[in-house]
Amino acid sequence: MPGESKDHGSGTAEKMSVRGVDVFFHEFQAVKSADLKVHPREVLALMGPSGCGKSTLLRCLNRMNDPIPGARVTGEVLLEGDDIYAPRVDPAKVRARVGMVSQAPNPFPKSIFDNIAFGPRIHGFYKDRAELARIVEESLQRTGLWDEVKDKLNQAGTSLSGGQQQRLCISRAIANRPDLVLMDEPTSALDPKASATIEELVRELAEDFCIVIVTHNMEQAQRVADRTAFLYLGEVVEVGETRQIFEAPQHGRTKEFLGGQFS
Amino acid sequence: MSEIDQTTGSLYTTQRFDRRMARRRRRQSRLKWISGSGIVLAVTALLVLLGSIAWLGWSGFQQVQVGLPMDFSSGELQPQEGKSPAAAVEDANFRALVSDAVTRVLGDPQDRQAERARDALLSTSAAREVGRKLLASPDWLGRGRVVVWVPAGDEVGQIVKGRAPRDVPASDRLLSDRQLAWIDRLQAEGLLRTAFNWDFFTRTASREPEIVGIKAAVVGSVLMLLTTFAVAIPLGVAAAIYLEEFAPKTRLMELVDLNIRNLAAVPSIVMGLLGLALFIRFAELPRSSILVGGLTLALMTLPIIIIAARAAIAAVPDSLRTAALQLGASKMQVTARVVLPNAMPGILTGTIIGLAQALGETAPLLMIGMVAFIPDTPAGLSDPAAPLPVQIYLWSTSPERAFMEKTAAAILVLLAIMVCLNALAVFLRNRLQKRW
Numbered sequence: 001m002p003g004e005s006k007d008h009g010s011g012t013a014e015k016m017s018v019r020g021v022d023v024f025f026h027e028f029q030a031v032k033s034a035d036l037k038v039h040p041r042e043v044l045a046l047m048g049p050s051g052c053g054k055s056t057l058l059r060c061l062n063r064m065n066d067p068i069p070g071a072r073v074t075g076e077v078l079l080e081g082d083d084i085y086a087p088r089v090d091p092a093k094v095r096a097r098v099g100m101v102s103q104a105p106n107p108f109p110k111s112i113f114d115n116i117a118f119g120p121r122i123h124g125f126y127k128d129r130a131e132l133a134r135i136v137e138e139s140l141q142r143t144g145l146w147d148e149v150k151d152k153l154n155q156a157g158t159s160l161s162g163g164q165q166q167r168l169c170i171s172r173a174i175a176n177r178p179d180l181v182l183m184d185e186p187t188s189a190l191d192p193k194a195s196a197t198i199e200e201l202v203r204e205l206a207e208d209f210c211i212v213i214v215t216h217n218m219e220q221a222q223r224v225a226d227r228t229a230f231l232y233l234g235e236v237v238e239v240g241e242t243r244q245i246f247e248a249p250q251h252g253r254t255k256e257f258l259g260g261q262f263s
Numbered sequence: 264m265s266e267i268d269q270t271t272g273s274l275y276t277t278q279r280f281d282r283r284m285a286r287r288r289r290r291q292s293r294l295k296w297i298s299g300s301g302i303v304l305a306v307t308a309l310l311v312l313l314g315s316i317a318w319l320g321w322s323g324f325q326q327v328q329v330g331l332p333m334d335f336s337s338g339e340l341q342p343q344e345g346k347s348p349a350a351a352v353e354d355a356n357f358r359a360l361v362s363d364a365v366t367r368v369l370g371d372p373q374d375r376q377a378e379r380a381r382d383a384l385l386s387t388s389a390a391r392e393v394g395r396k397l398l399a400s401p402d403w404l405g406r407g408r409v410v411v412w413v414p415a416g417d418e419v420g421q422i423v424k425g426r427a428p429r430d431v432p433a434s435d436r437l438l439s440d441r442q443l444a445w446i447d448r449l450q451a452e453g454l455l456r457t458a459f460n461w462d463f464f465t466r467t468a469s470r471e472p473e474i475v476g477i478k479a480a481v482v483g484s485v486l487m488l489l490t491t492f493a494v495a496i497p498l499g500v501a502a503a504i505y506l507e508e509f510a511p512k513t514r515l516m517e518l519v520d521l522n523i524r525n526l527a528a529v530p531s532i533v534m535g536l537l538g539l540a541l542f543i544r545f546a547e548l549p550r551s552s553i554l555v556g557g558l559t560l561a562l563m564t565l566p567i568i569i570i571a572a573r574a575a576i577a578a579v580p581d582s583l584r585t586a587a588l589q590l591g592a593s594k595m596q597v598t599a600r601v602v603l604p605n606a607m608p609g610i611l612t613g614t615i616i617g618l619a620q621a622l623g624e625t626a627p628l629l630m631i632g633m634v635a636f637i638p639d640t641p642a643g644l645s646d647p648a649a650p651l652p653v654q655i656y657l658w659s660t661s662p663e664r665a666f667m668e669k670t671a672a673a674i675l676v677l678l679a680i681m682v683c684l685n686a687l688a689v690f691l692r693n694r695l696q697k698r699w
Contacts, residue, residue, distance in 0.1 A: 067588060069512070096591030106582040109605060119590040122600070169586070176590060 014078075015040050015180055015210045016061060016098075021075035023056050023065060023234075030056045032234040033075070038180065043206045045225030045242065046214045049257065053234040054214045058182050061212060062098035063091040079179065096123055099173030100182040104189040105165035107157030107172075112149050115157040115168055116140060119176035139175040143167040143201055163194025167201065174209070181205065183213040187220065199224050218258065222246055230254045316671050316678075323672025326460035326473065327420035328412040329385055329449060331364040335397060335404050352398050357390035361413075368454060369445055380442055384449075386414040386473045412456065414473045417665035419446060423455065427664060437664075463672065468638045468649065468657075472665035475658070477673050479640040483553060483648030484622060484680075486641060490557025491564055491621050496614055498561075499568030503610075506569070507576040508598055527566035534563040535627025543631060551632040551647035559631055560621040567620065571613020575606040608695040615688035619681050625652040651677050 016038040023031035031053045038044050038061075046054040056065065063084060065071045076083050084094045096119065107115050116136040119125070126132040136153070140146035145167045149160070157168050166186060173181055183202070187195035202211055202224045215221050221228050222242060229239040230251070238251045249255050268276040365381060372378040386392070392413045403409050414420075418437045421427035423446065433440055449455040466476030510516045538559030542548045548555050579602050587597040603610075628634065634653055641648040649657060651673060658670040 062589070064585075064589065092591045092593045094591075095589055100589040102582065102585060102589070104582065106580075106586040108583060108586065108601060118587070118592075118600070122590070122592050122596050172586075172590065 013040075014038060015080065017076075017078045018057075018060065019076040019078070021057070021060055021073065021077060023053070023060060024070075024072045025068070026070040030234055031060070034060075034236045036229060036236060036239065038210055038212055039227075040210055041206060041208070042226040043202060043211045043213060043224050045221040045228045046212065046231060047216065047218065047221045047228055048231035050216060052231040054216075054231045055184050057231065057236075058184055058212060058214050061180070061182055062095045062100055064095070064100065066091055096176050097178055098180045098182060099176055099178035101166070101169050101173055101184065101186050103185045105162060105169050107160070107165050107168050109156060109158055111154045112140075112157050112160070112168065113153040116172050116175050118172060123176065125176070135175055139171040142174055142205070143171045144197075145171055161194070163190050163197055166190060166194070166198060170198075170201065170205075174205070178209070181209050181211045183211060185214050185216065187217075195220075218246070230257065232257070313678075316674050320668060320671030320673075320675045322424045322426060323668035323670075323675075324460050324463060325424060325457050326462060327415040327423045327455065327457050329389075329415045329419075330410040330412050330454035330456065331361060331389075331393070332367055332408055332454075333360060333364045333393070333411050334408050335360075336407055349398060352394050355394065357393045361385065361390050361393060364411075368452060369448060377441070380439060381445065383416050383438075384419055384442065384445060386416055386471055388469075388471055388474050389413040392474075410454070412458070414462070415455070417471065417473045417663055420473055421664050422446060423450075423457065424668075426668065463669070467640055468636055468654065472661070472663050472669055475666075475669055477651060477654060477676060479637060480649055480651040480654035480673070481676070483556075483637075483641050484650040484652075486553045486644065487557045487560065487648070487650055488618060488622055490554060490644060491560040492618060494558060494561040495564045495568055495617070499565050499614070500572050500610060502565075502569050503572030503576055504598060504603075507573050508594070508602065523566050523569055527570055530626075531563055531624055532626040532630060535559060535630030538562060538627060538631050549645050549647070551635055551637075552645050553641055553648050554644040555631050556628055556633050556648070556650065557644070559627050560624060563624065563627060564617040564621045567617035568610075568614050571617065572606070572610045575609025575613065576602055578609060579605045608692040611691045611695070612688045615684055615691070619684045619688075622681065622684065623652055623677065625656055628653050629656075651680075 014037045018034055018036040021031060021034045022029060034057055036044075036057070046058060048054050059065045059068075060073055060077055061084075063073075065073055073085060075085075077085055079094070079097065083089070084091075084098075108118065110118075113133075113136055116139050117132055120132060120135050126135060137146060137150075140149065145164060148164060149155075149168075157165065160168060166189075170181070170183075170186075186202075187198050190198065199220065202213060205211060206226070213224060225242045227240060228242045228245045230237045230245060230249075230253070232253045238245060238249065238254050240250075245254065246258065249258060266277050266279050267274060270276075274280065362378075362382075365385070366372070369381060372381050393411050396411055396413075397403055403411075415423070418427060419442075422429060422438060422443070427436065427438075429436070429443065438446075446455065462474050463476050465478055466474055467479035469475045506516070506520065510519075538555060541562075542555045542558050543550055548558075583601050583605065584597055587601045592600065628650060633647070633649060634657065635647060635649060636657070637647050637649045639646070655670055655673045655677065658666045658673065
C-alpha cells in the first residue's frame with residue numbers, strides 16, 4: 001500500500017513538512033510563516049476558531065490555493081523531501097498524490113462506479129476493465145461502502161445519503177492511491193451518526209495513509225487525531241500529541257480556546 | 264403601532280388592521296387578474312395568428328385537378344424501331360393531345376379567343392404533366408382510354424375552392440361567364456376534383472401558382488441551417504468555454520463580454536450587411552449561395568449560442584470543478600469530463616433556439632442576394648437557393664390570387680419545422696438531464 005512507501009533519500013522521517021509558509025489573498029495574510037510536519041501513518045488535526053486559516057493551510061498541502069484568484073503562497077512544502085511549489089512541479093500531479101475530501105460531499109452526477117473510476121481514468125492507472133473494476137471495489141471496501149452499494153454501482157452517486165456520499169468521496173480520493181489524504185471538516189455537513197461513521201473510518205484509514213484533518217470541533221480532534229495543531233489568526237500556535245495539547249497546553253491562546261472563551 | 268384595541272390590548276383586533284388586511288387582499292386579487300389577463304391576451308393573439316394563417320393556408324395543401332380522357336394507343340407514341348419510350352414521349356405533341364381531349368369533353372371551340380379561354384382552364388403545365396405521368400405509367404400506351412388528372416388553372420382552382428367569388432359582375436372576376444359554364448360542365452361530368460397537393464412538397468418555385476412547391480426552399484433552408492450549425496456551434500461553445508473557464512477577469516474581457524451581449528441585439532439586416540462585406544466582397548464567395556447564407560446566419564447566431572453556453576457553463580456547480588481538481592485532473596480534463604457534460608442540456612437548448620431563430624430569418628438573406636427566383640433544388644453548398652422564409656416573402660409579393668394560399672401554407676410548414684426544432688430542444692434537455 002502507498003502508506004508503506006519508504007522515506008525519500010533526504011533522510012526526513014516526515015511524509016510532508018511545511019516550512020515558513022505564508023499565504024496571501026491580495027493584501028490579506030491568511031497564514032503567517034507556518035511550520036508543520038506530518039508523519040507517516042498518523043492523523044494530524046488542524047484545529048482552531050473560524051477564520052484562523054486552517055483550511056487555507058490545508059489547501060497549501062495539495063496546491064488547491066492555486067485556482068483561487070489573488071492567492072499567493074510563499075515558503076516550502078516538502079512532500080517526501082521534494083518541494084511541491086518548485087517551479088517545474090505540475091500541480092495536477094501533486095493533487096493526485098495528495099488526495100482531498102471537501103467539507104460538503106461533492107460526488108459527480110455520474111454513476112457510483114464512474115465516480116470512483118474518475119481518478120484512475122484520468123491518470124491511466126489501469127490496464128483493462130477488470131483491473132478498473134478491482135480498483136473500484138477495493139476503494140469502496142476500504143470505506144465500508146462496498147456492501148451498501150455493490151448492487152447499484154450504476155446508480156447516480158448523488159442518489160446516496162449524505163454520509164454515504166462523503167464516504168464515496170473518500171473512496172474516490174483513495175482510488176488514486178495517494179500518499180496523503182486531506183480532509184476539510186469532512187463531517188460538518190453530516191448528522192451525528194454519519195459523522196461517527198466517518199470518524200471511525202478516519203481511524204481505520206490511518207493504518208495505511210497519513211491524514212490531515214481540519215476541524216473546529218475539539219471533541220472530534222480528541223477522538224481521531226494522533227497529533228493536533230492549534231491555529232489562531234493565521235499562526236500555528238502549538239503542535240503536539242493530541243493528549244498533551246488537550247491536557248497540558250503550553251500556550252495561553254490554546255488554553256483560552258479549550259476553555260471555551262472563544263470559538 | 265399607533266392604535267391598540269383598548270378592550271383586548273392587541274394590535275390585531277382593531278378595525279384599522281382589518282381594513283388594511285381587506286385592502287391587501289383586494290390588491291392581491293387585482294394583481295392576479297392583471298397578470299392572468301396578460302396570459303389570456305398572449306394566448307388569444309397566438310391562437311388568432313395560427314387560426315388566420317391556417318384558414319388562409321389550408322387550401323394551399325389542396326390542388327384542383329381536371330380529368331382528361333385520353334387515348335395513347337394512336338401512332339406516334341407506340342414503340343418504334345430504334346426509339347426509346349422516353350424519346351418517344353419527348354417528341355410527342357402533348358399540347359395537341361391535351362387540346363383534343365378537352366375538345367372531346369367541351370366541344371370544338373369556335374374561334375381563337377374561345378380556344379385561349381378554354382386553355383386557361385388548365386394549368387399551362389398540363390401538357391408537360393401528361394408526358395411526365397405517361398413516362399411513370401407506360402402501360403397506358405396499350406390501354407385505350409385513360410383519364411389523366413392534370414392541375415387546373417390557378418383561377419379555376421380559386422373558384423372551385425371558393426377562394427374567388429363567383430357571384431359578382433363579370434368585370435370583377437378573372438374568369439368569363441363562358442369559362443364558369445365550362446367549369447360547371449366539367450364538374451357535372453365528374454372530371455373536376457380536389458386532391459391533396461403533393462406538388463406542394465415535391466416541386467419547386469414556378470411562375471404558375473397551381474404547381475409551385477417548397478422542395479427547393481426546404482432543401483435550401485436545411486442545407487443552410489446545417490452550415491450554420493457546423494460553424495456556429497463549435498465556435499460558440501469554444502468561445503463560451505474560454506470566457507467562462509480560462510479568461511482572466513480583466514477590463515479587456517469585460518469589454519469583450521459587453522460586445523458579445525450587444526452583438527446579440529444587433530438588427531439582423533445589419534448582420535446581412537456584414538455578411539455581404541465579409542463573405543462576398545472580401546472572401547469572394549459565390550453570391551446567393553447556401554454557403555454565404557449559412558455563414559451569415561452563423562454570424563447572427565454566434566452571440567446567442569455564446570450567451571446560452573456561457574450561462575449553462577456558469578451554472579455547473581463549482582464544487583464539481585473542485586472535486587475534479589482535487590483528484591488531479593488538468594484544466595482540460597475538468598472541462599471535458601465534468602463541465603461540458605453537465606452544461607450540455609443548457610447548451611443544446613440555447614443552441615437549438617438560436618437555430619430556430621436563424622431558420623426564420625429573412626432580412627440578412629436579402630442583403631446577400633438570396634432573393635431570386637430559383638426553380639432548381641440546390642445540390643451543394645455553392646448553389647444558389649431561396650430558403651423557405653425568402654420563398655414566403657417572394658410569394659407574398661406575387662400578384663396572383665392563388666399565391667396567397669401558397670404563402671400561408673408555406674408559413675404553416677415553416678411553423679411546423681420550428682415547433683419540431685423546439686420540441687427537439689425540450690426532448691434533448693429532458694433526456695440528458697434525466698440520466699442522473
